[in-house]
Amino acid sequence: MQVNENSKEFKPLIVAFCCNWCSYAGADLAGTSRLSYPADVKIIRVPCSCRVNPMFILKAFEKGADGVIMCGCHPGDCHYTTGNYYARRRMTLLFSMLDYLGVDKERVRVEWVSAAEGQRFAMVMNDFAKKITELGENVKLGDIRCKK
Amino acid sequence: MKKIALSKLNELFAAIAKDTELHLPVNFKGETVFKKWTEGDNYAKDSLKTVKSPKDLFFPQNENISNFRKEGNKFIIDPVELPKSGIVVFGVRGCDEQSFRVLDNVFLAEPVDTFYEARRKNSVIITAACTKPSESCFCKTFGIDPTDPAGDVTTWIVDDNMFFAVKTEKGEAFLAKYADIFTEAEEDDTYRVENVKYLANQIFAKLPLADLTTEGWGGDKTDEKFDDPKWQDLSTACLGCGTCTFVCPTCQCYDIRDYNTGNQIQRSRCWDSCMYKDFTMCAHGTARPTQKERYRQRFMHKLVYYPANNDGMFSCVGCGRCVDKCPVQTNIVKVIKAFGGDKK
């Protein structure tokens, strides 16, 4: 979480895991098309959505992320043919478990964004950032030692 | 001897808590634990053993011991303040009281553990005599009198009253501080307390483990026991879960861990267990590659190595927590017996 000193308004910290072949390229296209989305979103490039270990997501929350979003190729379009199918199951179960533990389920999300969907990428990020801003600071799933 | 009506106990607790942190067994979330007393907590007078021992009052499971960080290419250490000195621990059973002395021998010997010392110094231990032991109790094996435990002050409950007997100067001073809450015990009260002790001792004699002895154990037994093939059989069932070490009032091994918060490194120590595969892991590996060695280590430490370094004092106090909590029921009693420590 970062607090902007001047305005004191809440600026969320959002980590986005994007697969190299579709979503990262989609993010690039959003940039090339000059479609803006909040700077709160920081992208981490992974080869495939199936590379995203639930531990990475929990780690991000631990260190102070307010929202984590994972983007991959649309089901059926995976560069590695089946990666996102596994990712889809893993994330479904992880999110369900987080919800079960009473953690805000809106703080995590999976979106499928293709390399052609720059506009959609920007839209998704705007929407997600708006949602996280509404939810405010993540208190339920963070390590107190990492709060500033 | 002083006395106080049980109904007035909370008054006493309130008075103590005003001056010092007071910890005592209470029923909390469905189990009996040592908890810092706050208004509304009631002393769980009938409970025998808390799940975890009170050792974490002086030796917490996790403790931040130092912080450091990098600033540019500079390295800065931020020392952690020592904990506040002195608490009152109320309702300690004889076995747990002895465990404090076992820990003292380790942490207060040179080099002194300053964190432990800061907590332990000025603390007052008020013990509670046992009247209704459970089948897993065997403190008498280690020379503890559970019906008249040591400590700074010892208490007995007779009917609706609690009786306080001073055992140390520290205890004397403590009672004096709250003198106006107590009344002086009468002469026949002393007999009544003796009677409670007598009855309790009779029950203790009937316990299934009453005949357990430490015969054959002691500081000089390393060579005799170390390579005994029995260890292999005894340790077969052990899952290496470490539950025994975590509920044990005398296990004192710890590990040092660093945590990166992003801004600094927090160095803390936390309980460790010799039952774990990675216990005392070094660059070359571990000296105890299988569960047999780890299992042997725990019991040899309690019954041989510790006595060797501490004038024959065993570092088991017979509280029986490990007997109760081991998921596969392999425990120190079985070890003692396997090597012949049973009079029967």
Next chain:
Amino acid sequence: MQRIGVFVCWCGSNIAATVDVDRVVEAVKTDPNVVHAENYQYMCSEAGQKLIRDAITEHQLTGIVVCSCSPRMHEQTFRKTAEAAGLNQYMVEIANIREQCSWIHKDKDEGTEKAIILARAAIAKVCLNAPLQPGQSKVVKRALIIGGGIAGIQSAIDIADAGYKVDIVERTPTIGGKMAQLDKTFPTLDCASCIVTPKMVECAQHPNITIYAYSEVEEVKGFVGNFNVKIRKKARYVDETKCTGCAVCTEKCPSRKGRNEFNCGLDTRGAVYIPFAQAIPNVATIDATNCLHFKTGKCGICAKNCSANAIDFEQKDEIFEEQYGAIVVATGYQISDVTKFDEYQYTKHPDVVTSLELERLMNAAGPSKGVLVKPSDGKHPHDIVFIQCVGSRDISGRGKCYCSKICCMYTAKHAMLIREKYPDVNVHVFYIDVRTPGKNFDEFYRRAVEQYNVDYIKGMVGKVYENEKGGLTVQAVDLISNERVMLDTDMVVLAAAIEPSDGVKHIASMLTASIDTNNFLTEAHPKLRPVESPTAGVFLSGVCQGPKDIPETVSQAGAAAVKVVGLLAKDYLVTNPCTAHTDETMCNGCSSCERVCPYGAISYIDKEVMDKGVREVRRIAQVNGALCQGCGACTVACPSGAMDLKGFSNKQIMAEVDAICK
């Protein structure tokens, strides 16, 4: 401690307008691992690259971070730059501060802050990078074609012409496939045999092509460039080297009960047979299930009559092993089972035939020597009904959900041929849609309607039944006039759906090539890699990948051949070093990773491991670097974290997370 250099690109004003590049440089300099940081207008320019090369040498950098455009743009460029300065190319990370920062943010403070964070994440990652060396694996210069139809033949000839050895494995006694059974081809109406048999002969005579007919692939091991294939040569009971193909035995054989597969079972053949006159290899085969010698131990008339002494009843299946660099799957198709459609009387009435059967009936080499007759009584039919989409576009569970693609055209062909040869025959076609995309296709169909007066009726046939005259009655509705149609006819031809050959499932699993729900082989990418399977070194040709007509099949076969030639032309394959690898002391051998690997790159070995003073033999996962494409599915499936991915290791990604969340 690493010695990291950071290079911040302005990209003219593309970055510099929104990101204060000086501030980024100052900020990253406070990182203890960074020993050098600078900015420059165009890092990707020769001057910019020189800057990087010089800094690497001067500051003895162990890794560099370039804050610039997307890694998809210039990662390769900067890797080469690093390589040129003697730094391992995988010690380079890109912080994407253009597409994902300066171009989307307007506020300069905000942009600068984000650029610093992205740079820090890249620094955190590069500190954990390890120098990687692309591996090499040798390429065996020989290709295997599974299936000897027109797809396999074309691929084989193209590869062989390029100078590489090719083996064709065909499970039937001859190559030629379905095309050899056809009479004419659309839309040109040229004779199928006339164009396919020369190709078959070319295969047989080509010095680079070996044909293993009547053989099957038994086992496939290995990986791209280095497949190890076991092939089973089934016993023909005829010595191929001696048989001259004189066909005397086939005439003398007293057993006449064999189903003639080549004529779709419309007639029978001897137990010793040559499928058709132009078969390649032109040798006889004994079908042991019908042969009297194998049944009774007697007979042996064929052996007595064989002047070449080629009959060998003692012959056994022979299994041999061969190595290949590439494999083309060209297993083709079969006609789907139409017996489920009992409303069309296929199993009840001999005059209801499938289109392929009609093809044989009209073929000069067919059972009726090319004269169109009713199978029931051998008489000339006067009225023929064609029913389209039998089993195609069917989601009721009886058929296939897809369009078989070729039926509209071959039906138009049949209708036209019949009308031309026998103008007295009325031809009706019941259709749902007529699909004719393709060069000269629609013109062809229109010709059938306009010139040859073929009666096209929109509407599927409801049922076919035998009428009192012994002929067939077709009940349908003309959807245009919305009227019941009851049609007496002599023959009914079903345009049955086509489906992948039934052996394809087994072949796909041997090759770890994936198949879809209809058993068609899946391509690596439906648009960009349509002739490659997701398994490296395995290529697809023909209908095994999806319904196709002959020209399409031939062009795909050529495309597959080009891909094979491109692969075989290399002496070594450079393997991507960003692959998964196992930590042997942590691997449980539980097979989770193997199950999620789309490339079959993971196998297990029993290996002696030294772990914490214990020496023991364990089942350990092994990653084949040549097969692994680096997706990382295995790394998450692995519960102990023994499996990790080079270039995107757990530690690296977590370091990035830490840096971003700092």
Next chain:
Amino acid sequence: MQEITGLMVKRAKELLEAGEVQRVIGWTTGDFCYDVTPAVFTKAEDLEEGKFVYNSFCGSNLSKYLIQTLRNDINAVNTAKAMAARKGENPDDIPGPGKTLVFLKPCDTYSFNQLLTEHRIDKSLVYVIGVACRGMADIEKIKLMGASGITKVIDAGDKLEVKTIYGDKSFDKKDVLLEKCACCKGKEHKYADEVIDPEPLPEGEGKGPMDRMAGVTMLEEMTAEERYAFWNDQLSRCIKCYACRNACPACTCMKCVFDNPRSGVDSKANVTEFEEKMYHIIRAFHVAGRCTDCGECSRVCPQGIPLHLLNRKFIKDINEFYGDYQAGEAEGQRAPLVNFDAENDVEPSIVNEKGGN
């Protein structure tokens, strides 16, 4: 119980004496009848001495012991072979490890199959005797119901007669069943070379009286805040002794990520709320689709945390999202998390769409 114990001893002795098996994994007695310990017997006479027991407190899952026992045996043989080779003798003369006999209750056989699927044990080295089970008692429950100073427990059909130094008590066995037995999956052995069951139940009978998913459903019906409070309460008691992991037959990693300083998530004690959750989420996730719901985690937790509620949540989700799946039902199953259904798998957003809070 006595009858079946006799049959088990008889069979084990036969097999040991015939050399069919080299060792027997079973249970042995302790001081109070209820403190039954898993043990390995190598001599027929040990079995004779009455050391071998099978009573209402044999809740522990012996499948897990197979991993280490088999490995130790193989290692011993390999070491002996290496020594022989060094001495110039023929290593092939050293006999193999032989078979190990293990007694498995119906629920344990699920774990056994799962271990086979994951290649953690070698089937050819094990002889499995399935033993009948009618539910195991929970000594913690008996103690909570007021029995202290227990000296003896007598198994009397549906009742447990408990003798204590403070007097005798009697309990209905169904009231003091282990949680896992109250929700028993069934009395059928999913793997066994032979089964010892003197009085077999009719097919399909013997399932536990409680609904396995009742606890999960109850939590799901709470509000998010209530759930959060519930788990904070429960998990804050965790002392990170890792007993749940070490007893779990699915947790058989050579090196657990929580013991591995290089994994980035290791820790030895919970410092913050987050660390409590992190461990339990990751552990539940790692065994998701592999957990047979044997209930050992909850049974062994010294703090009595209902850990099975985490595992069952995953089981419930998997059943709802991907179709019913029982880990360990048979050898060679493909676990749901290493599998997928391209067409029918739900999207992660289903978590948001699901009703409630």
Next chain:
Amino acid sequence: MNNEKALAEEVVSFSGTNPRNCMKCGKCSATCPTFEEMDLHPHEFVSYLASGRIEKLLQSKTIYKCLSCFACVERCPRGVEPSRLIEAVRDSVVGQKGADYLSPDRIPERLDPDLPQQAITAAFRKYKK
């Protein structure tokens, strides 16, 4: 949405089948034994309902001519099950009071001595509520 469309959708959802799966092959009508008796044919029912038109169907005689023999259900390659749609339309008509197609007093004149009991019961289910 107008009333007709809403009613059509309701009837479709009631039928439990999806007319949009239809690829307009006409096999339902082709296979129908009472095609000639009908004013609107099974394929038209599917087509009308797929486009949200139902008024004409409610007036149609077809709903009483359909034998519910399920030949169309059996043969439809797209699993549209036209007879279920007809059944649903019929139910929505006979569900309205006074819309009885056949009244009990007209039964005797039509009775055939060989008519099975079941057919009469079925007829009442179909023609009257």
